Amino acid sequence: MAGSGLELVTPHGPAGVAVLRFHESTRKETLERFGLHEVPPGSVHLVRPSLDGEVLDEGLLVACPDGSLELHVHGSPALVERLLVGEPSARQSSAGLSLEAAALARVPEAPCSAGARLLLDQGRGHLRRSLVEILARADASQATNLLDHWRLQRFWLKPxxxxxxxxxxxxxxxxxxxxxxxxxxxxxxxxxxxxxxxxxxxxxxxxxxxxxxxxxxxxxxxxxxxxxxxxxxxxxxxxxxxxxxxxxxxxxxxxxxxxxxxxxxxxxxxxxxxxxxxxxxxxxxxxxxxxxxxxxxxxxxxxxxxxxxxxxxxGLPGDWTRTSGQAALYDKSQAEALAAFLGGDSSPLQALLDISD
Ligand SMILES: Nc1nc2c(ncn2[C@@H]2O[C@H](COP(=O)(O)OP(=O)(O)OP(=O)(O)O)[C@@H](O)[C@H]2O)c(=O)[nH]1
Ligand SMILES: [Mg+2]
The missing domain is CATH 3.40.50.300 (P-loop containing nucleotide triphosphate hydrolases)
Structure with a gap:
């Protein structure tokens, strides 16, 4: 599971308890996934890992001193496999993927057809073209427009x-x-x-x-x-x-x-x-x-x-449509990069564009 942010620490095979470790880099999303915010080092939390709406098990989430998080669950190989395969960052890690490839990788996860269409458009390069223009022309209004739409349309990607x-x-x-x-x-x-x-x-x-x-x-x-x-x-x-x-x-x-x-x-x-x-x-x-x-x-x-x-x-409108073929953000990291650009730092935006297929 190297690179996915989640690894099995205990040996493979049946066991009383299995320990899975979430890498420090996925700490924030892992805590959010379990309904937690910041947790002090050494603290232990009762959690119920779920996959596609189904609660898989009850376990303990341990906040390790090095910033990583450990999930202690029953050591059934079937359960461990579902946790590893179903782990969102293992299924849709966007690290190292281009804006287009990362968008297409997320299409199966979209919770509604509007979200799937939005991702397909970005798979065709609309977001890249818009971000290139924003950087070339220092176009703050186009950047603000993308951010305003992200505030609403993010709910097409995560309910x-x-x-x-x-x-x-x-x-x-x-x-x-x-x-x-x-x-x-x-x-x-x-x-x-x-x-x-x-x-x-x-x-x-x-x-x-x-x-x-x-x-x-x-x-x-x-x-x-x-x-x-x-x-x-x-x-x-x-x-x-x-x-x-x-x-x-x-x-x-x-x-x-x-x-x-x-x-x-x-x-x-x-x-x-x-x-x-x-x-x-x-x-x-x-x-x-x-x-x-x-x-x-x-x-x-x-x-x-x-x-x-x-x-x-x-602040959500009761009716909202998006013209197809338009650029849209589809990840929080993109919104953060645009906010940094508006604050005068264009390097995170450039980094998003640096990866291509
Ligand atoms: N008259 C009336 N009864 C209601 C209404 N909403 C719920 N009830 C009744 O109130 C009772 C409790 O409803 P639940 O939905 O089980 O309440 P709950 O908040 O989930 O309860 P817990 O799970 O015990 O915390 C049931 O008998 C419902 O039929 C309402 O708007 N009017
Ligand atoms: Mg109830």
Whole structure:
């Protein structure tokens, strides 16, 4: 696995425990993948590695003093192989690839057809031509235009990640099922029904969305498994693009701690929603206490209200198309290189262009 950023440290073959090491250079994306931000050296975190939406196992992520991260999982060869083969940087490492080849390598991963078309265009050299022009003419407005579009179109390449949090029984799983359009999560009037985070794919207008339902919050969770689920919910929320906090109409606290896990990075934006909206006329909370949803009696209205909240909070238009054959950024490193160019340093941009087929 040399060069892919992930290697098996323990011997191949059946074992009690397998240890996989993520190279220091992939630290940031690895932490994001597990819903974590910065973690102190020597710390250990419970994680659930997943592939294409399926949770593969429960494991421990260890932050090593040298900056690398180790994943300790059960040593089943089948599991280890899936982790190695499925590792995103192993499948689509863009290191050493030209702008065109790296774009084409990502097409199978695109979460929507608009994203696939965007990548195919860059495979035909549109981004290269635009970046060459930007450098030759010191064209700040073309650079700014590409960056403005990246802010939106990045969600065609990696879905918007929306995490539902809130106290037990608030109606998170009911809302989750509504937003993905199927009964994937278990719902019940019993508190503490959801114990593991559940992921499901949906879309809002042109934007693919990864919805994540989580274990509810309560101070006196009786079982360790529920407390682990609550910790997992905090980790998922910290890695979200948007957190939706669901509170019942007739109560609930909106002042829970932010999900930053003590990181110095900013917390994701959070929007308050109120379930059991049918009680709104009887007990109307203050106008700034959140958008009321009547999920059971008016699912369509509730869905539309949540869609509006999400799009507005993230500044995403409800309708967005792109003319084919246009240049577009498709990786954060390209956006960073353009930002450096606008700040007066063109060397990262030049480095992107230096690799050709
Ligand atoms: N009347 C009414 N009931 C609702 C609404 N949304 C959810 N419920 C009911 O509230 C109960 C709890 O819903 P869940 O979706 O399981 O709640 P949860 O937040 O996922 O609960 P935990 O998994 O225990 O944290 C269920 O009986 C739902 O049918 C709503 O808008 N109105
Ligand atoms: Mg639930």
């Amino acid at each position: 918007v990640r929306v995490v539902l949090v809130g106290e037990v029984n608030a109606g998170k799983s009911t809302l989750f099922n509504l937003m993905i359009g199927e009964e994937q999560a278990l719902t019940s009037s019993e508190e503490g029904t959801t114990r593991d985070a559940v992921q499901g794919r949906g879309s809002l207008g042109p934007w693919p969305v990864e919805w994540i339902d989580t274990a509810g919050e309560r101070d006196d969770a009786p079982l360790a498994v529920e407390r682990a689920g609550q910790e997992q919910a905090r980790m998922a929320a910290a890695g979200a693009d948007l957190v939706l906090r669901l509170l019942p109409m007739d109560g609930g606290q909106s002042n829970h701690p932010s999900p930053s896990l003590g990181s110095s990075l900013p917390s994701p934006p959070e929007v308050i929603l109120r379930s059991r909206g049918e009680q709104a006329s009887a007990r109307r909370p203050s106008p700034d206490a959140g958008v009321a949803l009547d999920v059971l009696d008016d699912p369509q209205g509730a869905r539309a209200a949540v869609a509006r909240c999400v799009l507005e909070a993230l």
